[in-house]
Amino acid sequence: MSSQTISVDELEKFTTHNRREILFYLHQLINDGERISVTFNEGKETVLTVLLQVNEAENMLIFDWGGSETTNRKLMQSERNFFVCAPHGVKNQFMSGMVYETIYKKRRAFATRIPDHYTRLQRREFFRLALPMTRRPTCIIQQDDKPALELTVVDLSIGGIAAELSGSQLAYEIGQTLQRAQIELKGVGTLEVALEIRDKCTVQRGGKVADRIGCRFINLSHAVENQLQRFITSVQREERARLGG
Numbered sequence: 001m002s003s004q005t006i007s008v009d010e011l012e013k014f015t016t017h018n019r020r021e022i023l024f025y026l027h028q029l030i031n032d033g034e035r036i037s038v039t040f041n042e043g044k045e046t047v048l049t050v051l052l053q054v055n056e057a058e059n060m061l062i063f064d065w066g067g068s069e070t071t072n073r074k075l076m077q078s079e080r081n082f083f084v085c086a087p088h089g090v091k092n093q094f095m096s097g098m099v100y101e102t103i104y105k106k107r108r109a110f111a112t113r114i115p116d117h118y119t120r121l122q123r124r125e126f127f128r129l130a131l132p133m134t135r136r137p138t139c140i141i142q143q144d145d146k147p148a149l150e151l152t153v154v155d156l157s158i159g160g161i162a163a164e165l166s167g168s169q170l171a172y173e174i175g176q177t178l179q180r181a182q183i184e185l186k187g188v189g190t191l192e193v194a195l196e197i198r199d200k201c202t203v204q205r206g207g208k209v210a211d212r213i214g215c216r217f218i219n220l221s222h223a224v225e226n227q228l229q230r231f232i233t234s235v236q237r238e239e240r241a242r243l244g245g
Contacts, residue, residue: 014119014120014121015117015118015119016117016118016119016120016222017116017117018222019114019116021118021222021226022094022114022115022116022117022118023054023056023114024226025092025118025120026051026054026061026114026118027054028087028229028233029050029051029085029087029092030050030051030052030053030054032087032233032237033050034050034051034085034087035048035049035050035085036048036049036050036051036063036083036084036085037083037084037085038063038075038081038082038083039081039082039084040074040075040078040080040081040082041074041078043082045071045074045075045078047066047068047071047072047075048066049063049064049065049066049110050063050064051063051064052064052104052109053104054114056114059113059114060102060111060112060113060114061096061111061112061113061114061115062102062104062109062110062111063109063110063111063112064109064110065101065107065108065109065110066110072110075099075110076098076099076100076101076110078098078099079097079098080095080097081095081096081097081099081112082095083095083096083115090120090121091119091120091121092118092119092120092121093118093119093121094115094117094118094119095115095117096112096113096115097112097113098112099111099112100112129155129156129157129232129235129236130154130155131153131154131155131156131235132235132239135186135235135238136152136153136154137152137153137156137183137184137185137186137231138150138151138152138153138183138184139151139152139153139161139163139181139182139183139184140181140182140183140184141178141180141181142180142181142182149165149169149170150165151163151164151165151213152164152165153183154212156183156228156232157232158217158220158225158228158229158232159216159217160195160198160214160215160216160217161183161195161214161215161217162199162212162213162214162215163212163213163215164203164210164211164212165210165211166208166209166210167209167210167211169211170200170211170213172197172200172213173197173200174197174198174199174200175196175197176196176197177194177195177196177197177218178194178195178196178197178215179194180192180194181193181194181195185227185228185231187231187234188227188230188231188234189227191224191227191228192224193217193218193220193224194217194218194219195215195216195217195218196215196216196218197213197214197215198214198215198216199213199214200212200213200214
């Protein structure tokens with residue numbers, strides 16, 4: 001999906017104006033050292049950079065100085081600048097106004113105002129994280145007249161989860177809604193979510209059988225989405241470190 005193929009209504013759906021969320025995403029880009037493309041001069045010029053600091057008190061975003069002095073001067077004359085990157089396959093973008101020179105840790109850097117809106121163009125089919133055994137959360141499904149079920153989440157995304165239960169005990173149907181589900185994300189917290197079952201199958205590993213359901217989140221809030229993204233990023237970072245990446 002690109003900005004040319006997404007409608008205005010869809011773009012707004014993926015855009016947040018919540019300052020706390022915007023700050024979270026900016027800090028995440030800094031922590032990951034994500035390379036960012038800054039396009040300006042009506043799309044004719046581009047600078048590659050990384051974010052360095054979010055100064056909340058001064059409402060300033062500081063980012064790295066470019067390698068070309070000519071391009072740097074042009075950037076500081078631009079009134080409209082477009083920042084875009086794609087960490088973990090999720091397109092992040094935001095706009096800024098004027099940019100000026102500052103000093104960060106005794107080095108030249110750019111500064112601009114913290115954006116007042118931020119867009120993350122992620123859909124469920126874009127990225128799905130298969131979880132290692134040690135990081136698989138428990139999904140507890142409350143039932144009206146029966147004991148709660150405890151399933152193991154085997155993969156997840158911002159759009160939904162796949163979860164398994166040993167044996168053939170899931171009497172659910174495709175299209176059924178599970179209004180009271182809890183997903184326990186270690187290091188992040190317990191998410192209260194509603195799920196719609198989109199797929200159901202039986203899997204077999206080494207002679208053991210399990211029922212698996214694929215579910216999508218229903219009306220996921222921005223706060224819960226943030227928690228999910230934090231967990232996904234944490235797992236990815238651990239896996240990259242384990243593999244020496």
